[in-house]
Amino acid sequence: MKKAGAVDDVPPSEVLPGSLIEVRPGERVPLDGVVTGGFSVLDTSAMTGESLPVEAGSGSPVLAGYINGQGVLEVRTERDWRHSALARVQEQVEAASGRKSPLEGRLSSFSRIYTPLVISIAALVFLLYPLVTSGSWADGLFRALVLLVISCPCALVLSIPLGFFAGIGRAARQGILLKGSNYLDALRKVKTVVFDKTGTLTEGVFSVDEVLPRDGVSPEELLYWAAHAELSASHPLGRSIVKAYEGTLFPDRVAELVEVTGGGVSARVEGRPVLVGKKSFLQEAGVRTEEGEDHGVTVYAALDGILLGCLRLSDRVKPGAERAVRKLRELGVSNLVMLTGDSSSAGTEVGLKLGMDEVFCGLMPAGKLEHVRRLRPETGLLAFVGDGMNDAPSLAAADIGIAMGGVGSDTALQAADVVVMKGDPLAVPLGMMLSQATERIIVQNIVLILGVKILVMVLGILGLAGMWAAVMADVGVCLLAVGNSMRIFRVKLDM
Structure with a gap:
């Protein structure tokens, strides 16, 4: 902060509106304000997504989060830290995270029915067996105990987490980190995918297209x-x-x-x-x-x-971006949208090249957040893919927020539910394919476990299956479920 001709380093929270601050080359603008002296080129991509550096001279407005590229700038602050653009982004992240609807677990509703049901059946076997067959109460008790051992829900309880843990492990091998099994389950339900441009679909690095x-x-x-x-x-x-x-x-x-x-x-x-x-x-x-x-x-x-x-x-499109868009359509995604803070000409050119359904340009973080909420589909889920600080509110508000970890800001990584470590857009359809494969394996586990248990239950009630068969029906299907879940590591994903 400049005061009486001297420059002192002070925390942004202590700078009042109307103060003069000096921003040197390579430094991040700490507060919103207006340039009163100097001329420079600013990297605004963290806040606006604009890939091309923006010139700033006397009278130019600047926002907290911009990076000064070359010259020394003198800025008169207009807002304190709590009301700066950067602080508002953090507030929007917190508010959007609070609105995210929870994804209910699959097993809880089933277990509320299954456990009382099998206990009731075992009690009926114990009470009715002597009355119906004129057998002994001891024989009825034995058959009821066999039924209880067979119906032990351990294998069912393990089958779903095992499938998800294996799916999360396979995703991690592919460089896709998921912050919970519910997000792996939700990926297969995505019907709308919204992309940021700079750093997500493009590399943020200019290349010479025409000489x-x-x-x-x-x-x-x-x-x-x-x-x-x-x-x-x-x-x-x-x-x-x-x-x-x-x-x-x-x-x-x-x-x-x-x-x-x-x-x-x-x-x-x-x-x-x-x-x-x-x-x-x-x-x-x-x-x-x-x-x-x-x-x-x-x-x-x-x-x-x-x-x-x-x-x-032009800003170079990432090598996997076009293939990612094609694969998403094959997987049933009905709406592909690009939101960017970049100029209309640059954004539209990339959108047309990739075959996006809609392109919205010149958006600040609040504008992106508004579009994400408006684009939420009536059926299915919405995924937002971004990398910058300006994408953090949208990442938090989407049903599934996917951050490009290789180039993403810390704020974006914190707000996201899924992190793509290599920053490759192809990881989005790959994650959806892993979600579908995991779902198939979990369904197979449930059908296998319930099929074996029901068969041995009937045999146990008829007296054709003893305690050894009950133990095998319980422990054996657990081992089968483990082996079946591990198949996810050998599943071939056609990209």
Whole structure:
């Protein structure tokens, strides 16, 4: 905080509205406010999902959670910590978590019927056997005890948890961590999947999609001059251009590098002046550029004051994203939606490429949360897949919140029910397939256990099964259920 010309480090909770604070390069903006001095480029993806860095100068509003990229900013705070955007996200997470409907266990309702039923049957066998067959009371008591041993619910009680524990273990091997067996069970019921964009479906890293040189200039030549000019630049677009150049780079050929924040770079490469940056940056330097509106992220390059051409960049879609969308449709998901804080052009382009049913752009955390609540299906469940701090309220509000653990923020990981450690979108349909496989194994366990028990019960009542058969019907089916549950580790999942 700045006070009387000096800068002191104080906790955000002690800073009052109207105070001046200084945000240095690489630091996170601690409080909401307005820039009063300096110019920089901000990484706003944690709060808005915007993949492209945003310029901030005098008069620009900033929110707590933004990361300062380059210059030093002086910010006048508008709200205290309790009312900042970051604090509101945490409040929305807590409120959304409280509204999540509990998923009732399968076994509890069945056990309330099963246990009294078998005890009543055993009592009837003891009381009616001597009266119906003229046998002894001792023989009736023995058959009732055999029936009780056979009907012991241990195998039934174990069958469902065993299936879920095995399913959770298989999911963990695939890099999918579930915070409870109820979420593994719920995945198979998902009918609507809502995705965040940046960091979830895309890598959040820009790549050069098109190299568009002017007549007489080769693509390799355009990339050569642009990559060398950006060789020491700190802007993420510059690093993407350098990475796109496949030839040999010569740092000793670059001199007089000047990086203009929010504009571009100028440098001398092999002693010749090179400009790389926005159209307006080159125009201010006297370079004639083509008229017309740019589509997406476009970077221009000029050599000796003459335009060489332009490069078009975009946020790279993750390799497994398209396959994940196709597989989700095969699994019966009826509605696929993308919510992003990114610009309309960038968000719509990714949504069309992946075949989303709906795309909503320019959303803040509260906007995403509102859409998640509105999109909840009448039948089935809704899963939200995200990674950033701005996704945390939506992750908590969804029936199943799935966080990308490899790139996700701590807030998102805490709010989620399922964590995908590798950050691969393919883990979403994989989790649903594991849920379906686990369900099949649990049903098999129940049918097997009840079938064997009912058969031996009838034999016991008729006097054809003794105590050894009762013990085998109890302990033996437990072992069978364990073996059947372990099959989940050998189930092949066709992706």
